[in-house]
Amino acid sequence: MTFLKAAFAVALAAASAAPALADSLPDLKGRDVTVVTENAYPPLQFVDPKTGKQVGWEYDAVNEMAKRLNFDAHYQNTSWDAMIQAVSSGQYDMGMDGITITDERKQKVAFSNPYMHSESFMLVRADEDRFDDPKSFAKDQDLLIGAQPGTTNFYTAVYDVLDGNEQNPRIKLFQTFGAEVQALRTGDVDMVLTDGTAGRGYVKATDGALKLIADHPLGSEDFGFIFPKGSKLIAPINAAIAQMKQDGTFDKLTKKWFLDYKMGN
Known part of the structure; x- marks a missing residue:
């Protein structure tokens, strides 16, 4: 935190x-x-x-x-x-x-x-229990990540969570971060990466439907x-x-x- x-x-x-x-x-x-x-x-x-x-x-x-x-x-x-x-x-x-x-x-x-300074975290559904860190997420080939192309979180997903392949089919692309979060809520993807700043905002806005896996920040960033x-x-x-x-x-x-x-x- x-x-x-x-x-x-x-x-x-x-x-x-x-x-x-x-x-x-x-x-x-x-x-x-x-x-x-x-x-x-x-x-x-x-x-x-x-x-x-x-x-x-x-x-x-x-x-x-x-x-x-x-x-x-x-x-x-x-x-x-x-x-x-x-x-x-x-x-x-x-x-x-x-x-x-x-x-x-x-x-x-x-x-x-x-x-502003923030750290990057995994944003997931509140009932998620299949993974609790990047390694366990990467291991399960059925799990999908939502990301916007060209963003810091896209490259973090590619190189820090998955295998370095920017065409990896486990990354589903969206035009807006809001669309990523909606796909997460509906189960179309299983995780999105977000800085702690926006992540806390979405957790609060969804009244507990989402959560941050806060024990495993994936680096930090300055805005x-x-x-x-x-x-x-x-x-x-x-x-x-x-x-x-x-x-x-x-x-x-x-x-x-x-x-x-x-x-x-």
């Missing part, structure tokens, strides 16, 4: 730190910033099924950055497989989707400094916002990230979305 421990490590950070830092943040003079996301990764970003509103940790974080930096955030949606290329080509100013910072992705887009290379937004966003970490804002958002929030409330 590294993530939640980290979330509360500075939960009582002094609020008085914010005014001292505020003067150091740049003023973006009300410029428009188009932010793209998939809305499929609760509690980071998703559409609340009861209200129909786009909500989540990342929305709150970026909206707070917009206030502090004086910019106007406009949100757009696209699929995961189109997002990085769309940001790279300048179609959007910024992307947020629980995007793992990797050297491969840095060849196409620029990243902010990390705003960052993405930008076209050379974007002048990167330095201001990094400054806001640093300030919001220091003054406890991120910890408050973590408590709100990971502990207090109930889907549909």
